[in-house]
Amino acid sequence: MKHAQNRPSKPREPVRALILPSAAMLLCISLIPLFMLIVFSFVDGNVTTTTGISGFTLKNFLSIFSSSTVPSLLWKSFGISFLVTVLCILIGYPAAWAIAKVVKPRNRNMFVMLSIVPALVSQLLLIYAIMQLLQSGGLVMNFLEALGICSSSDSILYSDTAVIIVLVYEYLPYMILCLYSCLEKIDDNVLSAAHTLGAGRGRTFLDVVLPQSFSGLLAGILVIFIPVAGSFVEPDTVGGPYSMMIGSLINTQFNTTLNMGYGAALSFVLLVLMSLALALINGGMKLAQRKIGG
Amino acid sequence: MGRNKPQGRGFRLAMKIWLGVTMFILFFPIAIIILMSFNTSRYGTFPFEFTLQWYEKLFSGSELIASTIFSFWFSLAVSTVSAILGITASLALRRLSQKWNKTFPTLMDVPVIVPWLVQGVSLLLLFNWLGLGRSIVSMFLGNLVAVMPHSFLLTYSRVMTMSPSPEEAGRTLGASGFRVFRDITFRMIFPAVLAGWLMSFVLCFNCFSLQYYLAPFGTYTLPMRIFTLIRSGCEPDINAVATIMCVVTFLAILLLNKIGFSADQLFGRGKKGS
Numbered sequence: 236m237k238h239a240q241n242r243p244s245k246p247r248e249p250v251r252a253l254i255l256p257s258a259a260m261l262l263c264i265s266l267i268p269l270f271m272l273i274v275f276s277f278v279d280g281n282v283t284t285t286t287g288i289s290g291f292t293l294k295n296f297l298s299i300f301s302s303s304t305v306p307s308l309l310w311k312s313f314g315i316s317f318l319v320t321v322l323c324i325l326i327g328y329p330a331a332w333a334i335a336k337v338v339k340p341r342n343r344n345m346f347v348m349l350s351i352v353p354a355l356v357s358q359l360l361l362i363y364a365i366m367q368l369l370q371s372g373g374l375v376m377n378f379l380e381a382l383g384i385c386s387s388s389d390s391i392l393y394s395d396t397a398v399i400i401v402l403v404y405e406y407l408p409y410m411i412l413c414l415y416s417c418l419e420k421i422d423d424n425v426l427s428a429a430h431t432l433g434a435g436r437g438r439t440f441l442d443v444v445l446p447q448s449f450s451g452l453l454a455g456i457l458v459i460f461i462p463v464a465g466s467f468v469e470p471d472t473v474g475g476p477y478s479m480m481i482g483s484l485i486n487t488q489f490n491t492t493l494n495m496g497y498g499a500a501l502s503f504v505l506l507v508l509m510s511l512a513l514a515l516i517n518g519g520m521k522l523a524q525r526k527i528g529g
Numbered sequence: 530m531g532r533n534k535p536q537g538r539g540f541r542l543a544m545k546i547w548l549g550v551t552m553f554i555l556f557f558p559i560a561i562i563i564l565m566s567f568n569t570s571r572y573g574t575f576p577f578e579f580t581l582q583w584y585e586k587l588f589s590g591s592e593l594i595a596s597t598i599f600s601f602w603f604s605l606a607v608s609t610v611s612a613i614l615g616i617t618a619s620l621a622l623r624r625l626s627q628k629w630n631k632t633f634p635t636l637m638d639v640p641v642i643v644p645w646l647v648q649g650v651s652l653l654l655l656f657n658w659l660g661l662g663r664s665i666v667s668m669f670l671g672n673l674v675a676v677m678p679h680s681f682l683l684t685y686s687r688v689m690t691m692s693p694s695p696e697e698a699g700r701t702l703g704a705s706g707f708r709v710f711r712d713i714t715f716r717m718i719f720p721a722v723l724a725g726w727l728m729s730f731v732l733c734f735n736c737f738s739l740q741y742y743l744a745p746f747g748t749y750t751l752p753m754r755i756f757t758l759i760r761s762g763c764e765p766d767i768n769a770v771a772t773i774m775c776v777v778t779f780l781a782i783l784l785l786n787k788i789g790f791s792a793d794q795l796f797g798r799g800k801k802g803s
Contacts, residue, residue: 250621250623250706253617254622256617257677260614260673260674260677261640264671265639265640266636269639275651275658326551327551329548330551330552333548337545338545344786345786346548350555351782352556352779352782355731355735356735356778359751359752359755359756360755360767360770360774363755363767364558365558368558374561404558408555464644465646472760482644482646485646486646489742499654502650
């Protein structure tokens with residue numbers, strides 16, 4: 236964006252002050268709380284107005300790193316997150332390609348808009364809808380019984396599988412959207428050229444399509460991987476007793492056991508790991524891009 | 530398209546079928562819920578018998594409708610403030626230095642990147658410490674900061690790409706600063722503001738995590754109410770509420786499409802979180 240030339244020639248100074256409300260909001264309600272989260276993660280026990288902060292301790296971090304459950308929960312959360320992201324790519328890539336290159340141009344926007352409707356309908360309603368389908372005696376279970384795979388009184392609800400299904404369902408639209416906006420920009424002439432020059436379908440995909448869709452893929456991965464790793468609603472509602480994720484543990488610290496300092500420390504560790512994961516994904520994508528040549 | 534050459538006919542068909550199946554998967558659960566909202570059976574079973582009883586139940590003072598109404602007014606307030614903040618920030622940034630224009634939009638991404646759970650947790654800690662605790666004010670501020678980036682980024686990119694000439698003309702002809710804003714600038718950025726406002730509204734309506742953490746005890750937004758109902762056992766009037774929500778969301782999307790916003794513009798670099 237070229238800002239300079241769009242700026243009116245005579246700047247009117249008082250307008251500049253209009254940034255203040257938004258800047259204050261951003262600072263006080265997003266950035267400072269994140270900083271406070273770090274501070275509170277060194278506080279022992281609960282944070283309330285009456286007791287205030289009595290002192291700082293490393294206890295929270297020590298108990299996180301010495302416990303056996305937290306690392307395995309973290310591992311599991313990132314594993315589920317990885318699986319959900321991969322599933323979204325596998326399902327979303329061909330679908331995005333179909334919208335961008337196969338469907339008639341005038342229908343494209345409609346398809347994209349349609350595909351984000353489920354993402355904009357409330358997350359809780361989606362969970363509810365899928366619970367209705369997956370419950371024992373529900374439609375999917377009856378269908379599976381008809382196919383002779385399992386009995387309709389069984390249910391995959393309240394298990395890790397159900398959590399993964401719900402998460403894929405929730406985040407798939409974002410992947411389709413991110414990939415579509417990249418794939419759509421690929422010039423059809425380039426595809427024809429690759430074909431004319433004798434490139435097979437696989438070769439065209441690897442050398443032309445994939446490199447050009449890297450930015451969309453990256454955006455999609457970020458949009459999915461990070462929030463999924465921190466999800467707590469899905470394991471709480473459709474997960475079973477052993478489907479806890481790290482988000483559920485953090486949630487428990489604030490709503491059940493009220494050990495807020497420990498919860499803050501967990502959130503802090505999660506944030507740090509997420510940043511590491513972000514850096515890794517970014518680096519990995521760049522490396523892959525250079526290898527394939529985009 | 531090189532007349533179907535790069536993509537053979539079979540390949541195109543396969544892609545189309547894949548898209549069809551994906552769309553089917555995405556819409557199947559919603560379609561079933563809509564169907565069930567008109568079904569007599571309480572437990573979502575067949576045979577299908579048409580009824581409107583769940584809508585009657587819903588509108589005769591169910592808790593769900595009360596929460597829906599609360600969520601509606603709440604989201605309306607949040608998204609309106611968010612739209613106003615988006616306009617003021619964008620207009621100010623136009624007159625601010627290049628450095629501001631680099632930093633501010635980047636910082637605006639922070640609430641988008643940080644998961645809503647962590648955002649909710651840190652806000653709860655801060656508000657607890659300040660003595661505000663869980664309250665309408667906390668919930669309002671928390672939701673505001675979660676949706677603000679979306680209305681800001683849409684308005685900002687419009688403000689930065691529009692031509693300054695009409696405003697300059699207005700000013701040369703002697704219009705006051707406010708007059709220029711009301712009659713020229715606002716009209717030019719209106720579609721972007723409307724799109725941002727609608728996006729904020731929809732996102733705020735569904736921002737469960739922050740509401741769950743910051744809502745005062747006894748206050749239930751619609752997502753919170755559904756959360757409670759899901760865990761305690763289902764009420765079939767959820768189907769009716771879900772149907773209404775789907776229709777409203779669908780209409781909002783249609784409206785956004787009509788004003789000329791494509792889906793990727795709306796989300797931009799943004800996301801919803803969990």
